[in-house]
Amino acid sequence: MDRSDGFFKKVYETARLIPYGRVTSYGAIARFLGAPGSARMVGWAMNASHNLNDVPAHRVVNRKGLLTGKHHFEGTDLMQQLLENEGIQVIDHQVIDFDKVFWDPNKEL
DNA sequence: ATTCTGACGTGGG
DNA sequence: CCCCACGCCAGAA
Numbered sequence: 115m116d117r118s119d120g121f122f123k124k125v126y127e128t129a130r131l132i133p134y135g136r137v138t139s140y141g142a143i144a145r146f147l148g149a150p151g152s153a154r155m156v157g158w159a160m161n162a163s164h165n166l167n168d169v170p171a172h173r174v175v176n177r178k179g180l181l182t183g184k185h186h187f188e189g190t191d192l193m194q195q196l197l198e199n200e201g202i203q204v205i206d207h208q209v210i211d212f213d214k215v216f217w218d219p220n221k222e223l
Numbered sequence: 224a225t226t227c228t229g230a231c232g233t234g235g236g
Numbered sequence: 237c238c239c240c241a242c243g244c245c246a247g248a249a
Contacts, residue, residue: 121245141232144244150232151244157230158246176231183230 121147125159126166128219132173135200136217137209139177146219161186172196179212 124147132138140156149155156174160183163169172193176182184193184207194204203210 139232140230144231149244152246153231153244154229155231155245160230171230174230177233181230186230 121149121155122159122162125156126163126169129160129163129169129171129174131219131223132170132217135202135215137173137175137179137197137202137212137215138217138219139175139179141177142218142220143174146223157183170196173200175209175212179209179216181207181209 125143128143128146139153140160141150141153144150144153144156147156160169160171160174163171164186171183172181172187174183181193181197181204184190187193194207197204197209202215209215
């Protein structure tokens with residue numbers, strides 16, 4: 115059916131756990147799921163999550179804090195707008211104070 | 224079936 | 237910090 119059980123579902127749940135005003139990286143989620151080398155699959159799952167509204171994909175960035183996925187959002191600045199709306203400062207598609215707003219599931223959970 | 228790509232990450236230089 | 241090469245697995249052509 116629509117909900118693939120396993121990896122995808124875990125990605126969605128983890129993404130939902132991201133607190134307000136925080137961001138995480140694909141690799142962090144992938145490692146939390148037990149797939150440290152399959153960070154790409156997290157991004158792929160996010161692409162599938164495009165239909166879901168409970169998955170704040172805009173809070174997920176790459177390890178550099180760069181909004182690599184902004185290209186897949188509507189318009190051209192939507193992802194940045196959402197992050198700034200949460201109090202996250204974003205300049206040139208890059209998250210400022212990334213180490214401060216970074217939320218690591220392995221560390222926080 | 225094969226081949227390529229892709230919202231990434233890590234390691235070496 | 238940058239650049240290059242490899243690995244990872246799912247999906248599309």
